[in-house]
Amino acid sequence: MGSKVIFLLLTGALTAYYIYSPIPDGVEEKWKLMLADSFFRSLSHLADFTELVGLKDYMGVMMFITFAERVPLSTDNNVTVTESVFNGVEVVVYEPHRHSNGELRRAVIYLHGGGWCLGSSRMGPYDLLARRIANELNAVVVSVEYRLAPAHHFPVQFDDVYGAVKHFLKDATLAQYSVDVKRIAVSGDSAGGNLAAALAQQLQQDPEQQVELKAQALLYPALQTLDLNTPSYQQNAHMPILPRTLMVRFWSEYFTTDKSLYEAMMTNSHNSLESSHLLKFVNWSVFLPETYRLRYNYTAPSTGSSDNSKTISAITDPRASPLLVEDAQLKVLPRAYIMTCEYDVLRDDGIMYATRLRRAGVQVTHEHYKGGFHGAMMFTVWPTDFQIGHRMLNNYIGWLDENL
Ligand SMILES: *[C@@H]1O[C@H](CO)[C@@H](O)[C@H](O)[C@H]1NC(C)=O
Numbered sequence: 001m002g003s004k005v006i007f008l009l010l011t012g013a014l015t016a017y018y019i020y021s022p023i024p025d026g027v028e029e030k031w032k033l034m035l036a037d038s039f040f041r042s043l044s045h046l047a048d049f050t051e052l053v054g055l056k057d058y059m060g061v062m063m064f065i066t067f068a069e070r071v072p073l074s075t076d077n078n079v080t081v082t083e084s085v086f087n088g089v090e091v092v093v094y095e096p097h098r099h100s101n102g103e104l105r106r107a108v109i110y111l112h113g114g115g116w117c118l119g120s121s122r123m124g125p126y127d128l129l130a131r132r133i134a135n136e137l138n139a140v141v142v143s144v145e146y147r148l149a150p151a152h153h154f155p156v157q158f159d160d161v162y163g164a165v166k167h168f169l170k171d172a173t174l175a176q177y178s179v180d181v182k183r184i185a186v187s188g189d190s191a192g193g194n195l196a197a198a199l200a201q202q203l204q205q206d207p208e209q210q211v212e213l214k215a216q217a218l219l220y221p222a223l224q225t226l227d228l229n230t231p232s233y234q235q236n237a238h239m240p241i242l243p244r245t246l247m248v249r250f251w252s253e254y255f256t257t258d259k260s261l262y263e264a265m266m267t268n269s270h271n272s273l274e275s276s277h278l279l280k281f282v283n284w285s286v287f288l289p290e291t292y293r294l295r296y297n298y299t300a301p302s303t304g305s306s307d308n309s310k311t312i313s314a315i316t317d318p319r320a321s322p323l324l325v326e327d328a329q330l331k332v333l334p335r336a337y338i339m340t341c342e343y344d345v346l347r348d349d350g351i352m353y354a355t356r357l358r359r360a361g362v363q364v365t366h367e368h369y370k371g372g373f374h375g376a377m378m379f380t381v382w383p384t385d386f387q388i389g390h391r392m393l394n395n396y397i398g399w400l401d402e403n404l
Pocket residue numbers: 076077078135
């Protein structure tokens with residue numbers, strides 16, 4: 001009897017510990033988020049454990065979510081779905097059936113999130129998103145299955161995306177899919193938003209490239225790794241879905257498996273003298289509105305002591321941190337939609353990019369969700385579907401429809 005009671009008490013306490021996490025009242029459907037988050041945190045603890053005892057690396061265990069959410073690719077009444085290979089990179093192509101009297105169609109290149117380490121075009125929410133865009137916009141959607149860390153580090157993820165997109169943008173490929181060269185957008189969420197922003201910049205700099213993108217839609221993107229103590233990193237360090245520890249882990253594993261970078265990034269001491277002249281591009285005391293600055297005092301990240309010399313060039317590379325370019329490289333960019341969430345470590349990356357793009361003269365639609373949390377737009381499938389996710393998805397598709 002006694003042991004049963006103790007067991008019940010322990011289970012109860014553990015369950016309460018796992019499920020209860022201090023989530024601000026401003027977050028919508030707070031209890032549902034706590035439940036969803038308790039699952040993620042349990043998996044993360046398990047992953048820490050298996051890595052510690054040498055069974056399986058952390059990301060290998062976290063990939064469980066990616067596999068669990070995988071859906072078979074299937075053609076439906078409205079959209080034909082095919083797997084293809086563009087320049088050696090796997091892609092999934094969604095083509096709408098709608099007849100359009102031989103008119104050319106719009107296209108959206110979509111890059112999934114998952115911190116460059118997780119995720120897949122084939123996950124239910126991404127599949128649903130691509131189908132909706134294809135069907136509702138009568139657009140071709142190309143979802144790129146780029147390779148992931150820790151098996152592959154930067155710039156493999158970016159290069160995969162870039163290579164696939166260059167193939168898609170060739171005259172012959174666009175003709176094959178009946179795509180209007182003047183109506184192509186790039187989009188992505190989180191790490192995919194990072195890749196999308198970097199892609200838009202690099203295409204502009206590429207002398208071989210003639211196609212101009214019409215739009216870029218960045219959903220709670222990661223845009224810089226120099227300052228991992230912006231007010232949003234501080235405010236939301238323990239928020240569900242993407243706590244600061246996990247984001248820092250994603251950044252460091254994007255670059256290297258060497259744990260010393262993770263340690264340095266956790267204390268925001270990973271910069272070197274080489275990055276000091278770039279800090280002005282991520283100076284949040286200049287690029288954030290007062291409401292977000294007020295409660296925090298700006299201190300620049302320390303420079304000079306880091307010995308991660310191998311990774312320094314990656315840290316300062318605009319293909320990894322699109323915020324690190326001059327205004328001259330921003331002003332030539334296509335119009336932008338930037339979605340940010342209040343309770344997200346990446347909030348300030350998105351806000352700073354919106355500010356910088358606007359000041360450079362780019363047309364920007366910045367949609368901020370006051371009750372939003374990181375990743376919310378992908379929480380649209382039962383049992384983890386959130387009203388805010390559906391609203392975001394509708395607003396995002398609406399913007400694409402009007403601006404592409
Ligand atoms: C096909 O499109 C129509 C009209 O948009 C929609 O009502 C229907 O649900 C779609 N079917 C599928 C399988 O998505």
